Amino acid sequence: MRYVSAANQHALEQRMLVARDFLWLVARDRKTGAPVTEGLWSDVGNITAAIVNPDNGLAETRIWYGAGSLIAIDDIPLVANLSVQNVTIRMSQVHEEVERIVRDYDCRQARVEVYRGLFNPETRLMVAPAECRFVGFVDKIELKTPSENEDGAVTMTCASHTQEFTRSNTETRSHASQILRDPNDTFYKDAATVEDWEVWWGSEKGKVPTQKKRKKFLGIF
Template sequence: MQFLDASFAASLAAAPEAGLVPVHFVWIVGRDRESGAAVPIGLWSGAEEISIEVAHPGGAAQRRDYIGGCGFTVEGLRYVADLTDNAVSVALSAIADPVRDLLSDPGQGLDLRLAYVEIHATTMTGGAFTSAPQLQWVGIVDDGPLSTPAAGGEGGIALSIRSEIMTQLGMSSPAKSSDAHQKRRAATDRFCEAAALIGARTIQWYKT
């Protein structure tokens, strides 16, 4: 269950009558294409640069710098009580300078493959935040198609952010039944010695 700041929750409840301005903060940790070093970058839906404290998934607050003027939107934030793997979409304008620096050409910018992502959100009333940004999503970049516009059009990129936990739960590990993998744990382990052949065996083991 997610517990929201009381002011943030109140602004959401009053939205049908009072209206609200949603504000999103996206924190992406990509990798430098040359050195492989982790490089974080923060983007938010405002127009200017901002330094603000946000809640880290570990519980402590962190002060981060976020770049504005990126023209991005966040869609698909849904909370369910089962193991449904719902991806969140973060759409970025390709003409914004921070986005060009982040992505640019395949050989430049940051490598966003499986990049770590945090999404925070709050609302604004009267030009002020109703609460500190609330943590909404933690995941990894699963896809990021870059669209090339026609003449006079506007391109962009839509990052698909999947839950890292759901991604790991959906992965298969063939090494679990590998003889070589078992022997790396213990050289005398013969439990999977016939694993590669047993699938083709037609004789029922309990018959002579």
């Protein structure tokens, strides 16, 4: 079940809300590799707005750049399972903040957070901290340079954080890998050579041949 704060619920019942989207990116500095954060929102002007941090559930204030920088975000499926969801985000190519993000920073596998904030059109204030609707990573980024009389845009295809469950473990069953966890753990010390060991068995020297598994007859033998 989707959680809605009491303030948002009351405003929804009054039918006096205007929704705005917020996009938070955690990219990397190309020179140092240090994380760099940038916030964009789908309205005019730069604002300071509160959101609910998806990692700890606490409200915090961030700076968001506007002026048409964020064009559109595809509908986000609200599902209660571990399937990987893909979301397409389109941003203005000519906006200086977008240019700085995609060209100065490394956005490959950058963390992406999408929030939805509800504003009171009379006071022009957000009713409650924006709730997180999507957490994931930039899977693909496309910079379209337009020809004359054409529109250009920056398109990001993002995959939800549940894609981490599909990654295979890079660890191997080897002594070198095992001692990284514990220098005294020698469980896999002979794993690479044990299959080539030769064992004396009676009067024969060499590898011990393995016996083929006998077929069962009527499940008895």
